[in-house]
Amino acid sequence: MSTTVAARPAPALGRWWSALGPTGGALVALVVLVAANSVFTPNFASPGNFWNILLQLSVTLLVSVGMTFVIATGGVDLSVGSVMAISAAVAAVTVERGLFVALPLALAAGMAVGLLNGAFVSYFRVQAIVVTLATLLAGRGLAQVINRDGALLTIDDPGFLALGRGHLGPLPVQVLIAAVVVALAVFLLRSTPFGRYVLAAGGNPAAARLAGVPVNRTVVSVYVLSGLLAGMAGLVEASRLGASAAAKIGQGAELDAIAAVVVGGTLLSGGRATLLGTVVGALIMQVIATSFNMLLIPYSWALAFKALIILFAVYLQRPRRV
């Protein structure tokens, strides 16, 4: 074996790979999925389907962005699906007083649930999974109460319906909303002290506190943010349906969001977050669902395949050893 250390050319691919970090695996999976579907699934690579995927994606994405922040602090928010239902219900019963009343009220309801979650997690030190499981259950009940005991309330305000059905030029409004939220979130995480505090509070809360980071306030804020975004997702969903269905809206949304976040490469234990990864993760889930649908494969198989993808993504992110 030669003992001289030859100047190895820095492998460009390797640098790219490490710059992508934990998102790399997810990105590769997405490219493979899209490529395979473009070849094997009829009509997959068409503009219509492109927009379809984005439309389907936008609600999950809104919830997932909030979830990314929560998970970055080492927590989890299981209540997002119920919050979606609450916000839809609030909008449905107040929409007759105008959008300027209904929309803020609906979002405020979402933030209120988030505030409750955050307060219990930070100041009372209850585990996030327990707190948000409680608000998941109670929230679903509350939504049905607001929704006049589980009735299906149709909404026909044209302004409200534009949220989920309208277009701004070629862009569907809901896709636009999701895109703006993602962009703002990236900015929030990267460029504001709040973003740094989220990662610090998740990475090492004791150290963060000693460095003067307002850890409790930061934790409360991420749950409020998650509640706000889930509320927004609930509005879009209700607008798409043209109705508030308290038992149905947001059902299982928390699991889709967690899956997107984890597949994207955000650490479940906190301290590391990637919003780009979350977008990729959400896309992977949506591409699977859409393509299975187009191939007329039963939905249950899509679920099994999603599970495999989640396991594979987490396997790729496992801590490396020598």
Added chain:
Amino acid sequence: MTSPPPADRHDESDVILRMEGIVKRFAGAVALDHVDFTLRRGEVHALVGENGAGKSTLIKIMTGAYTRDGGQVWLEGEPVDFRTPADAQAAGVIAVHQEIHLLSFRTVAENVWLGREPRRWGLVDWGRMHADTATLLQRLGLHIDPAATLGALSTAQQQMVAIARGVSLGARVLVLDEPTSSLAEREVAILYDLIRQLQAEGTAIVYISHRFDELYAVCDRVTVLRDGRLVGTHRLASLERLDLVCLMLGKARDELRQGTTGFAGHQAEAEGAAPLLRAEDLRRGQKLRGVSLDVRKGEILGVAGLLGSGRTETARAIFGADPRDGGSVHVDGKPLDARTPDDAIRARIAFVSEDRKGEGIIPELSVRENLTLAALPTLTRAGIVDRARQREIVDQFMRRLGIKCTSADQKIRELSGGNQQKVLLARWLCMNPALLILDEPTRGIDIGAKAEIQALINELAGTGLGVLMISSELEELVEGSSRVVVLRDGQNVAELRGGDISQQSIIHAMAEGSAASAVPAALEA
């Protein structure tokens, strides 16, 4: 190649473990370069070296955690090739790590027998498990209840349980990696007793520690590594401390300054300087029972005391990290009632915790983010972090403190302990503090970085900063401080100044609870 001096030559049958020409490479970089190591039955063998010397790599090869790229290993004369820690364990080569890898919610007995529980009819035989544990603990002279929950025990006792587990695994070679790093002084004595007991039973012990006192107290021989190479193996009894430091650093003896710390020697007392911090009668439960001290501008006040004396609690009470039950703190003559660290930071107080991993670094964040974490509010313009100013500050402090990393974007967890500590110091220095509270500023840091940090502290005090330095290293206190406050059981017991500051006087105050002036001549000698 170093050959041991003739006096050191033993009968070959005495050798229990022999490693020869061990080579290990990581991604092209050589971590171990033909290192030899022999361990004899019943000896305590110190393994020392600065960070990056290759100590832990050698240990990991010895205990099967890494596989070697070259060289040979014999155990009791038989060539061995451990592929996993389980292989090594089965052969009786067992490591007890610095951080204890046991289940804190389970009992002592369960932990000792974890993975090989005694069984009867396929079920766990609880009676035998407890009886065997009791016998084992008794044999080792440990007074620990086998049914106690591990997490309820003191760190020292947990450490003993970890060692007992190693013994029960049939350890012929026991590797103790910094076994005292979290122990109090009297707990260390218990550990020493246990080590001697094992030694008498013929167990060979590899002992890794940064503390010289310990090496000289328990070890027979020492192997020094530097930059992945073997420097030599010596009998400790015939090796002076200064020579050992020289071997570790690879310097000639006269290159070293007097003393082994980076301080310039006794600090002059800042007699006329204005008082910066005055803490009076600090109280918190049983931990703090009335501690008072003051720090003046430009001085280093040393705080000495055994673990549990209230040293760390004093610092945390001043900084607002823990609430206090009573007492007052004045900074620059103004009362400060810090309820959170944030309050103290506003009063320009900085605090570097003794627990670098647990309370210092944010492991997943970069050097840049870690360095500017406390300063973020001042680096923000219109709610956005000012990247240019951030970079400027990071560059400035990385240069000034000589922080070694591939770039400011490197994750801090990848840095050596010394460089992490420098980043944490920089985190506060960039805030331009008036008072710097340092709790064990050089613990677990290799000698080179240690001297640099000590020199830096000295220099900072020279610029008018007040420093409150807690340390369990007496050398550091004696050479660095202008005054030393000694704590014991949560109270002040002595304040030493000027010529009264010596290792003996501090030890005396910690042990006897009175000032050094009362030391009889015999003790002083």
